[in-house]
Amino acid sequence: MSEMHNTAAWLPAVGAKLELRPAPISEPGRDELLIQTEAVAVQPAEYKIQDGVLPFPLTYPTIIGLCFAGRVVKTGPGVTRFQIGDRVVTNSAGTLRNDARFGALQQYALSTQQLTAKIGDASFEKSATLASNLYGAISALLLHLKLDRPGSVPDSQNKSKKILIWGASSSFGAAAVQIAASAGYSVVGVASGSNAALVKSLGASEFVDRTDDSATEALIALGPYHAVLAAADSAKDQGTIGIVLAAQGVARFCLLWV
Structure with a gap:
């Protein structure tokens, strides 16, 4: 050397x-x-x-x-x-x-x-x-939110558990959507409406446009959530997330602190 x-x-x-x-x-x-x-x-x-x-x-x-x-x-x-x-x-x-x-x-x-x-x-x-991106998403989902790892045969019971991922079209959020979906969870992705097709193609079963005036009501109606991940969110978004969490009661929540 x-x-x-x-x-x-x-x-x-x-x-x-x-x-x-x-x-x-x-x-x-x-x-x-x-x-x-x-x-x-x-x-x-x-x-x-x-x-x-x-x-x-x-x-x-x-x-x-x-x-x-x-x-x-x-x-x-x-x-x-x-x-x-x-x-x-x-x-x-x-x-x-x-x-x-x-x-x-x-x-x-x-x-x-x-x-x-x-x-x-x-x-x-x-x-x-x-x-x-994978490091951050896996850390958030598996270590902090305690979700199951993806596998060749996901736990069938995970299908009834909804995972809300805010910022699902971001690089971090996109990785999280794929990981959670691969583990068999039902993913609700939140992003701007222009990214709806992308988020659904990654494995999300439901999509909510974060810019829609009825986004808060739509998210509450889709709940309850087993876990919530804020992968990319603004101060205004955090207010909406707080309302959804309060309406749903207890849920595992992880905010992207990086």
Whole structure:
């Protein structure tokens, strides 16, 4: 690795600006990959971490960034799924690890084979973006809302459970619609009327135009909801969501905080 040089966007402290400067090239450990980054999906949560809005317990200076795509340049012991030269996308979980070696905002970053997938000839940029959206949607639906995972044979009882997804035509919301529908849930998608066909094609069984004057009444009539996800919403939208939640009683609710 002596012939290669690494540069990273270091975050020196909470509230500080990123500083572009050298970083060591890390040796991959067991089940780990060293990846030359080609595209990084920068998430809103990352500038909030930088500003201190999201108080992650990080050791500074650090390198943030989760989802990125690139080429495998070295593999650690136990790696069986990847070889040097593979084009891949990954979620390194660097911020959650509090480990700058896994931060995406550098030329050479570590990740694990468990959180990495081959992308073939697909675009690095599109792959990184997709990984970011899937990470957020799966985290919201499975970890926070406690929904079932998609499977080849979804639980038939899920069909009677309605999942309301606000902002269903956004990149985050579109991924959430597909995941929830694949797990057998009945999805009610909310977006602008021009995106009705798109949302229905993703697997939503019902659609409500968020700009319609009767949207609140329509959503209440379609309930009750097993879970509600606000994937993309304005301050006005949040008022409507609050009215729907109040009318329906208890429901699992998750707001996209990033």
